[in-house]
Amino acid sequence: MSCKVALIGTGVMGQAVLRSVVEHTGADQVRVHDVRTEAGRKVAQEHKVMWAETVGAAGAGAEVVIVAVKPHDVSGVLAELGPVLTDSTVVVSIAAGVSTARMAEHLPEGTVTVRVMPNTPALIGQGVSVLSPGPHATEEHLGLVRDLMAGTGFVTSVAENYQDVVTAISGSGPAYVFYLIDALAEAAVLGGLGRDLALELARRTVAGAGAMAAESADHPVVLRERVSSPGGTTMAALAELDDRAVRAAVVAAAQRAWERAGELGQG
Ligand SMILES: NC(=O)c1ccc[n+]([C@@H]2O[C@H](COP(=O)([O-])OP(=O)(O)OC[C@H]3O[C@@H](n4cnc5c(N)ncnc54)[C@H](OP(=O)(O)O)[C@@H]3O)[C@@H](O)[C@H]2O)c1
The missing domain is CATH 3.40.50.720 (NAD(P)-binding Rossmann-like Domain)
Structure with missing residues (x-):
């Protein structure tokens, strides 16, 4: 055969x-x-x-x-x-x-x-x-x-010279998203929701937002602005994320991952 x-x-x-x-x-x-x-x-x-x-x-x-x-x-x-x-x-x-x-x-x-x-x-x-x-x-x-x-x-x-960056973004990326799901679920439990419902809300929210970002022709910034009313709840949360430099942390984390990919490639 x-x-x-x-x-x-x-x-x-x-x-x-x-x-x-x-x-x-x-x-x-x-x-x-x-x-x-x-x-x-x-x-x-x-x-x-x-x-x-x-x-x-x-x-x-x-x-x-x-x-x-x-x-x-x-x-x-x-x-x-x-x-x-x-x-x-x-x-x-x-x-x-x-x-x-x-x-x-x-x-x-x-x-x-x-x-x-x-x-x-x-x-x-x-x-x-x-x-x-x-x-x-x-x-x-x-x-x-x-x-x-x-x-x-x-x-x-x-x-090929971009493969370490690719590894840091799409290769390791699912783990960053699972981390976000876990953190969101933890916040829900802190707010008093039961664990099962907390996890269900977190995973379905990330799945839905991910599918929307993948399908929409709009930039994620536009999608984000659409759910951020002036002075509203989402703006308050996003301001907190910015105060804690979460965006910079994501960039630094990805950068650390591609440096690590380079190190592993040497050995
Ligand atoms: N998991 C991810 O997210 C991901 C993403 C992108 C790329 N990758 C890459 O995909 C590769 C595989 O990862 P994985 O998570 O699928 O690993 P895995 O589950 O450990 O599977 C690898 C299999 O190959 C076997 N193996 C080892 N040496 C072998 C040999 N000489 N001949 C035949 N089989 C052999 C292993 O047996 P033993 O366990 O006994 O060694 C194991 O059963 C890795 O190089 C990883 O970098 C993984």
Whole structure:
């Protein structure tokens, strides 16, 4: 049976990517491998894709190999893949901070590489995936990867030198939003609401506002002004956020995240 796409690593993000790949190619074109054989086999069964016993067996003959292991495991996986790749195999990594230059150190000369930063809402098809081509990747290669990632949500591309910033915004961003949901729910409990209702109000408010911001042609500032009557409750809250420099804190937090991505990329 032919295998167009191999996936190495069937953890959280691997499964999100797998769903999208299967949607695009059909399950019979996909082979997966994970060192956690029991869990990996279960994922293969759930998605009705082929299981491979080794990294090499998964990658042999594949048109695209997607590496979805933790950053410190990437070099070992690439070293195992090297001998089984064809001249035209595209090697995709979703590992945070691992540059295509670092990937090339473990791959045969001239291997086509693409780096992708997805985020966890990809699990429900509402993610953001940002692609960067390695030195040998053409528009056609990027298009191929874009199609495979389409089921994860919004897909776009940037020059690789912006990937650390992308990691800080869309990669880590869902965690900042979950933090906001938790803080809002905590405030609701402080105001006397029961915990279940507090959490329901917080998560649905963030989901609704997020959907509105995504769909509306208006800038978020305009959307914010529409719910901020002069002298009203929302203005009082926003003034408090400004007094506490929350906007500056968000910018500083993102900046810290992209510095950290750079540090991880070195090691
Ligand atoms: N989670 C996110 O929000 C997010 C967002 C964007 C990008 N990413 C990137 O996505 C990658 C995967 O993250 P994740 O959260 O999905 O990790 P994960 O859940 O730990 O999944 C990785 C899987 O790969 C396995 N593995 C390790 N070495 C392997 C090898 N040599 N061959 C085959 N399988 C191997 C791991 O097994 P062991 O656990 O036994 O090592 C684990 O089952 C990371 O590089 C991360 O930077 C994550």
